[in-house]
Amino acid sequence: MAAVSPGVYKKILRVRAAYPFDIACLLMRFFGSMLNIGVVTMITLSGYSFLTAGLASSLIALSIFVVTPRVSKRIDERGQSAVVPKAAAVSLAGLVVLVANVALHGPVWPLFVGALLVGFYPSPQAMARARWTYLIRSGRLGKEAPDLRTMFSYESVLDDMAFIFSPSISIALAAAIAPTAGMIAGGAAFAVGVLLLCASKSTEPVPGWSAPAGDAAVAGEAAAEMEGEPGAMPEDGAPKRSLLATSAAVRVLFVIYAFAGAFLGLFDTATVSLSEDLHSPDFAGAVLMASGAVSMIVGFLFGMVRLRAPLPKQLVVAACAVGLAFGTMFFIDSAPSLMAVALLGAATYSPLLIVANGVCERAVPDARLTEAITWLNAGYTCGAAFGPTAAGAIIDLLGTMASFKLGSLLCLGMPITALLCYRIVKRNILPAYTVVEKRDLE
Numbered sequence: 008m009a010a011v012s013p014g015v016y017k018k019i020l021r022v023r024a025a026y027p028f029d030i031a032c033l034l035m036r037f038f039g040s041m042l043n044i045g046v047v048t049m050i051t052l053s054g055y056s057f058l059t060a061g062l063a064s065s066l067i068a069l070s071i072f073v074v075t076p077r078v079s080k081r082i083d084e085r086g087q088s089a090v091v092p093k094a095a096a097v098s099l100a101g102l103v104v105l106v107a108n109v110a111l112h113g114p115v116w117p118l119f120v121g122a123l124l125v126g127f128y129p130s131p132q133a134m135a136r137a138r139w140t141y142l143i144r145s146g147r148l149g150k151e152a153p154d155l156r157t158m159f160s161y162e163s164v165l166d167d168m169a170f171i172f173s174p175s176i177s178i179a180l181a182a183a184i185a186p187t188a189g190m191i192a193g194g195a196a197f198a199v200g201v202l203l204l205c206a207s208k209s210t211e212p213v214p215g216w217s218a219p220a221g222d223a224a225v226a227g228e229a230a231a232e233m234e235g236e237p238g239a240m241p242e243d244g245a246p247k248r249s250l251l252a253t254s255a256a257v258r259v260l261f262v263i264y265a266f267a268g269a270f271l272g273l274f275d276t277a278t279v280s281l282s283e284d285l286h287s288p289d290f291a292g293a294v295l296m297a298s299g300a301v302s303m304i305v306g307f308l309f310g311m312v313r314l315r316a317p318l319p320k321q322l323v324v325a326a327c328a329v330g331l332a333f334g335t336m337f338f339i340d341s342a343p344s345l346m347a348v349a350l351l352g353a354a355t356y357s358p359l360l361i362v363a364n365g366v367c368e369r370a371v372p373d374a375r376l377t378e379a380i381t382w383l384n385a386g387y388t389c390g391a392a393f394g395p396t397a398a399g400a401i402i403d404l405l406g407t408m409a410s411f412k413l414g415s416l417l418c419l420g421m422p423i424t425a426l427l428c429y430r431i432v433k434r435n436i437l438p439a440y441t442v443v444e445k446r447d448l449e
Contacts, residue, residue, distance in 0.1 A: 015311055018153035019161050027207040028138050029165065034200030035131035036169035037176075038193040042067055042125065043391060044275045044291065045177035045189050046105070050118065051279070052186040053109045061276060061399025063105075063122045068272070068391035070126020075388075076249065078129050079381035083374055086214050087134055088205045094129045095201040101125035102194045106187045131200065133380035136162055140368065140376050141212035159364040160310025163357050164303050171299030174275075175292030182289060215374050250379050256370035256435035257382050259428040260363050263326055264386030266420035267359075270333060271387075272394025273417065277410040278345065280402045285342060294346055298353035306357030318366050319433040325359040326425035330418045337415035340408060369436040 019025075043064050050060035081090045101124025108117040136159065143152045177189030250257045275295070282291040314321060333352040339345050363383060371379040394417070401410040 015157045031200045031203035032131035032135040034196045037173040038197035040169040041173040041177040041193045044174045048181050049186045057399040057402050061395040063118045064395040065392040066122035067125050068388040070123045071388040072385045074126045076381045076385045079378045083377050087211050091129050094127045097127035130381045133377045137377040138210050159361045163306040163360050167303035175296045178292040255431050260383050261386035262424050264383050265390035268387035268390025269394040270414045270417035272391035273398040273414045276395045276398035280407040294349050298349040301353040302357045305354050309358045321362045323425045325362045327422040328355040329359050330422040334415045334418040336411045339411045
């Protein structure tokens with residue numbers, strides 16, 4: 008059963024204080040959304056092999072997986088404006104190394120050095136959601152506060168906006184001007200976003216904050232009992248251990264996102280390869296733009312629906328839908344079939360992200376949400392470290408269509424993980440979920 012509320016986004020749009028940081032994080036998202044396909048396009052159009060491009064893209068993903076959660080942990084401890092500029096400076100330095108080496112057509116190894124430095128990229132998705140959660144659950148917005156599920160849907164739409172436009176812009180600039188043009192534009196947008204975010208201090212979460220007593224307190228108490236851990240935060244406010252080590256729910260979501268990153272990273276690389284086989288570099292951008300538009304529309308509509316099913320069940324259904332939809336890439340044998348699979352998969356992806364973020368928010372303490380969501384994204388990048396490399400090797404040896412076959416097998420990991428770990432997720436979030444959802448459904 009479900010209820011539809013078409014006006015749920017009005018409260019989101021009334022929060023004027025959120026405009027600066029959402030615009031800032033949207034600009035930063037543009038850079039992050041083009042990293043995979045943008046780097047692959049830049050390197051291959053410059054004459055390097057798909058294997059080299061795949062390895063560079065995978066090193067970026069692997070570096071993000073290792074570094075970004077630690078950056079987010081520091082952000083939760085010290086504040087966004089204290090940590091983000093330093094991490095962003097390192098990431099931009101890596102981009103300079105990548106672009107300069109490609110422009111000079113230098114040796115391969117500097118590409119890998121630059122890729123590793125780019126991985127210091129701070130997560131705008133996590134920081135925006137952490138700011139919204141802080142504004143909503145700290146009581147600063149009062150009765151005008153939107154509900155968290157609507158916020159996650161809204162942020163998912165912004166994610167999709169970046170996903171729609173940034174890869175296609177990157178590919179178009181690389182094809183029309185120079186191989187490096189797309190990534191230069193992305194780096195510029197990222198730099199502007201960092202400056203704007205750090206200037207918006209009024210909405211920045213206070214390190215170690217917690218929600219007032221009530222429903223949010225119940226959620227915090229439930230999250231603090233992760234894996235028998237007596238408390239997730241010590242008295243000085245600094246987290247003791249990584250959430251990946253202490254939260255079973257975060258680990259399950261991490262694995263689900265890892266499978267998503269693996270098959271989507273492979274799918275993006277194979278899409279670029281098929282576009283080049285067809286002598287139409289712009290086709291990859293068209294596929295990504297169309298699928299992103301579908302995902303954005305579905306995410307927007309999903310935010311209007313109030314499902315009565317428990318979050319753990321929603322997670323299982325969403326993961327199965329994504330796995331089965333993208334599993335049809337096994338049948339890709341032409342440009343039309345690629346477009347059909349991309350659109351079908353896109354229609355299922357946003358609900359999974361929205362539900363997964365809802366699960367994550369219910370499973371961790373308020374003050375550690377940035378780190379928690381970053382671990383989800385790190386799971387995606389961990390999978391993406393494998394996907395492009397596997398796709399590059401298979402494309403060079405067996406051709407583009409063979410890589411799609413491998414992707415269809417990787418898709419099955421998501422529904423299998425969600426089904427096997429259903430009870431783990433339910434056990435970790437049900438106390439907080441029950442209290443909050445009863446209120447939301449009244």
